[in-house]
Amino acid sequence: MADKIDGLKLEQRHGKARVRVGRVWKNEDGRHFFVEWNVSISLLSDCIPAYVLDDNSNIVATDTIKNTVYVKAKECSEQLSVEDFAIGLGKHFTSFYQPVTAAIIKIVEKPWERVHIDGLPHEHGFKLGSEKHVTEVVVEKSGSLQVTSGIEGLAVLKTTKSGFEGFIRDKYTMLPETRERIVATEVTASWRYPFESISSIPVKPLYFAERYLDVKKVLVDTFFGPPKDGVYSPSVQSTLYQMAKAVLGRFHDISSIQLKMPNLHFLPVNLSNKESPAIVKFKDDVYLPTDEPHGSIEASVSRIWSKM
Template structure:
């Protein structure tokens, strides 16, 4: 919220960005579990004197925030989801600093954003390895905004989900004018890199499900729905008349499947695979039949949309 300072509207926040932390848990059978997180913290607080009066007495040092990430990771003795860790951190900063000296704390809201690196357990000779991991592709993201009152906004997401199908895609009936060169087709490749963000309906930290790894399972469930909708059944697939139509179907399927998700945003660039054609003015050098392509991601089409339930505030 803006404050009037010396005749100006003034807003500020401060925090720590890209705090990298890895956490390993070991069970009694010798199996290891690990995560790697990049954590960003932002505090909304009334530390205006630090800006205008050379008074730092209301500031939580950003180095302290960094150290808190490591301390809280150590305190989490059981494997937990990235969402739960974000809430743990956000609750700490809005409650731990409830008193600064002899006056109430001015930390009113904490914003924690985390990107989870996709380390996946490897399999050797068909068996899951106890302590071996490989780096995957798409990343799991989350943002938890916690107010001193316990009010919560929780968003999760996926970045870098690259998907492609070599057929069952087309694009017809679009506007044509004197600058249009694109031919209509019912046979093309469809490739995109999905970025999705979904908001949970829980409005308080007290309403969060206490089931272990609840949000990890939800993330995997959303990813499966998005991919299943994009590809269709394994034998026959599903036809896509446009990226727009497929995007809408993916978002709708997510909201239909998960009642505690109130809204979803999807960004799906159209990454083009252009059929190769080697020919001269008078002669076709090689005849291709939709089997050799030139992959390109620049320029690419940009397709974005969001769906939310009528009662959602997003």
């Protein structure tokens, strides 16, 4: 919030960051479900007197915010998505506290996955995966809503069907053109839902959790192409656009998507020695992996009517 005080503009918010919570749900049949969330909350509120008059009467203590996360996790008697938990927290803070005008809830869900033993899912065993499910929810006292979901750390690589050629060449250019290379990246994706109020959210258990898995599958499938022949990638930029376009084409409840796809390099190893100064080429089978420095490639794709 921005306020003019003593001829100055004051913008302020407060909250609690990195509140870690684990939650177990137990079905009657004995199967357990587990999530681990890292919750950060920012409250926009009318607490200017705390800054200029030493009056804390309109402040929700950050320790109270932390405790609320655990209480609300306890109150969730049924398994729910990270987005639904964030929306519930936002509704609480904007309705329970009169000075709070809006709540911004950011949550990162650790990728705990059910273990399979001898091909069978374990009832209460989990292992830590790789990519993380993230969300940012903004809830206003009026009921206005913004929901953004995403993926962090989705690492993908294919050993062929990729090239890069026809780019600008000048006196600084040393990179050779190629139609045969490894392409690897670590995808960070975020997508916006069109829902503008809490009442417009679909009434469906685990709706957001299912959509997250759906989007992840489309991103991965588009990156790799068919399992036998794959799909050629003329650049990371082209592949990024095809991935974003596929998500918007498949899911009409997503209004926009942003992708960050750094080009993680695998450089072909070519060697020479004293006895034989000729370069020994390894013919696309031995590489030097390096991710520093790496190419930085990102873009967002939106429907024409999207506000993002």
